Amino acid sequence: MGKLELYAIDVSAPCRAVLLTLKALNLPYEYKLVNLMTGENRTPEYLAINPHGTVPTLVDDRVVLTDSHAIITYVVDKYGTDDSLYPKDLVLRAKVNQALFYEATVVFDRTLLSISKPIFTNNTVVPVAKIDAVYKVYEQLESFLQAHPYFAGEQLTVADFSLVATVTALFPFAELDAGKYPKIHEWIRRLEQLPYYAEANAAGVKQYYDVLKAIGFKVLK
The missing domain is CATH 3.40.30.10 (Glutaredoxin)
Structure with missing residues (x-):
């Protein structure tokens, strides 16, 4: 290749x-x-x-x-040397796709992008309704994780990569309470144990936080 x-x-x-x-x-x-x-x-x-x-x-x-x-x-x-991250089994793949589509439409586009895009175009006032929408996403994610450790079931898949990248970008706007959302907290801790997580996600998340801090934003209640 x-x-x-x-x-x-x-x-x-x-x-x-x-x-x-x-x-x-x-x-x-x-x-x-x-x-x-x-x-x-x-x-x-x-x-x-x-x-x-x-x-x-x-x-x-x-x-x-x-x-x-x-x-x-x-x-x-x-x-891939195997299909574990994106299973070929029809049902398992459908579950991964379901989580990916949810991340793309609800978590990223309707939630993260709706907050961050105005901030990066000099509209730094965030309506409280958009923050409320973040907590609604947390509630949905917490519910999804009740039965399984990962978003498509028992094993790590690309759906988890897509979701963790976006979910961790929501934290500056709505802090994740580990007591209220223990399943999400545990899921993130599992991903943090991956040997490549710090380089591939955590470092970029910190850069993102630093940019937001430099720009500044406030929530309009």
Whole structure:
């Protein structure tokens, strides 16, 4: 195989989901920083690769993928030594997909992005209703984890990578109370034990927190 090229920035939750997956598979890749803060994603050179101007983008020879969910499932299918992270069993795969779709639509788009996008475009006042929506997500996640240690069942999958990258980005807006949400807390602690977690997710989360702190935001009650 040729070396994969990943266009990304670590403050991005979708990028961190891809990093977690690549590290889990022990795949070599070339990291190409795309600085969203300086508009590198809108340059003609980058738009020629990804017309959406989004991150992450994965280039694998002639294959170009521009969605984190497509990327993480693709690399497991193509390069995984087994299918544990994205099972081929029809029912198990459906459960992984279900969790991925939930993360993409509810946790990321309707919740995280609805708060963070205005902040990064100089609207730093967050309506309290959006914070309430975060706690609603926590309640749903806590419920999902009642019966199983991971979001698709008994084993770690790419759904957990996608969710943990986004969920940990919600903490600056709504602190996770371990007493109220013990299952989420335990799930995160399990993922933190992965040997690549600190590099692939925790470091980028800290960068994200630092950027938010520098910008500043307040909740309008």
